[in-house]
Amino acid sequence: xxxxxxxxxxxxxxxxxxxxxxxxxxxxxxxxxxxxxxxxxxxxxxxxxxxxxxxxxxxxxxxxxxxxxxxxxxxxxxxxxxxxxxxxxxxxxxxxxxxxxx
Amino acid sequence: xxxxxxxxxxxxxxxxxxxxxxxxxxxxxxxxxxxxxxxxxxxxxxxxxxxxxxxxxxxxxxxxxxxxxxxxxxxxxxxxxxxxxxxxxxxxxxxxxxxxxxxxxxxxxxxxxxxxxxxxxxxxxxxxxxxxxxxxxxxxxxxxxxxxxxxxxxxxxxxxxxxxxxxxxxxxxxxxxxxxxxxxxxxxxxxxxxxxxxxxxxxxxxxxxxx
Numbered sequence: 001x002x003x004x005x006x007x008x009x010x011x012x013x014x015x016x017x018x019x020x021x022x023x024x025x026x027x028x029x030x031x032x033x034x035x036x037x038x039x040x041x042x043x044x045x046x047x048x049x050x051x052x053x054x055x056x057x058x059x060x061x062x063x064x065x066x067x068x069x070x071x072x073x074x075x076x077x078x079x080x081x082x083x084x085x086x087x088x089x090x091x092x093x094x095x096x097x098x099x100x101x102x
Numbered sequence: 103x104x105x106x107x108x109x110x111x112x113x114x115x116x117x118x119x120x121x122x123x124x125x126x127x128x129x130x131x132x133x134x135x136x137x138x139x140x141x142x143x144x145x146x147x148x149x150x151x152x153x154x155x156x157x158x159x160x161x162x163x164x165x166x167x168x169x170x171x172x173x174x175x176x177x178x179x180x181x182x183x184x185x186x187x188x189x190x191x192x193x194x195x196x197x198x199x200x201x202x203x204x205x206x207x208x209x210x211x212x213x214x215x216x217x218x219x220x221x222x223x224x225x226x227x228x229x230x231x232x233x234x235x236x237x238x239x240x241x242x243x244x245x246x247x248x249x250x251x252x253x254x255x256x257x258x259x260x261x262x263x264x265x266x267x268x269x270x271x272x273x274x275x276x277x278x279x280x281x282x283x284x285x286x287x288x289x290x291x292x293x294x295x296x297x298x299x300x301x302x303x304x305x306x307x308x309x310x311x312x313x
Contacts, residue, residue, distance in 0.1 A: 022274065026151060028155070029150055029167075033154075034147065
């Protein structure tokens with residue numbers, strides 16, 4: 001058997017194998033694939049909402065949390081009592097603050 | 103049979119008006135963007151075989167292919183607004199299916215390595231998951247054995263070569279279509295396929311005269 005015959009045979013074998021590969025039935029998903037995709041979508045959407053704790057999703061708690069954040073993060077001048085506000089008004093830089101007589 | 107795709111040039115440029123596939127795709131995408139349930143159902147019905155069989159060709163497991171196919175359609179639903187219509191819809195889906203299948207396989211490999219590591223250290227007592235054996239009884243025949251051997255070697259090819267080979271020989275896409283999916287040139291696809299065939303023929307002991 002000559003070398004060219006051997007190559008011809010192997011080329012034919014290769015071509016035959018490729019044809020065989022193409023003839024294989026195409027894999028298909030199980031029935032009701034769409035229903036499973038919809039179910040997965042629903043699960044993911046639910047999971048995206050559920051990552052926040054339940055109490056954060058309640059507006060009353062959210063409003064309370066917002067007020068708390070405002071109260072601690074600002075200079076809270078609006079919440080300061082009038083007496084202490086007048087005390088600090090008397091302060092001038094470089095001078096000792098006069099204490100109220102006892 | 104996979105739906106016909108526009109040529110490489112058409113994947114980068116808008117298709118000429120009057121291209122029926124392109125027009126159908128554009129209509130479907132517009133409806134999907136409006137949140138049409140019917141359009142999503144149509145999309146899944148039209149492309150489920152294509153997406154599933156591509157994933158199956160790369161993963162060789164019905165469960166993994168199902169998982170990837172579902173993931174692809176969920177992603178399409180969630181990111182349809184990002185689809186710019188520069189490529190055909192089927193090209194986008196092939197791209198998602200191949201990249202998600204390869205990602206999935208990487209995750210599985212990592213998990214398997216981690217499981218091996220933990221079992222080696224004695225953290226886990228369970229046995230390692232083995233890939234399912236889908237060998238049909240007919241595989242006892244020589245031809246089927248040869249095909250099974252070919253599939254094993256395809257799964258060991260580098261990812262790009264594997265995708266190119268599967269899209270060419272199992273999904274029967276043209277070079278131009280494969281180039282669009284891989285976002286590369288036709289010459290690069292030819293090179294990938296040449297190397298893939300050479301490797302496979304070498305392992306299957308077919309001496310190449312021309313591959």
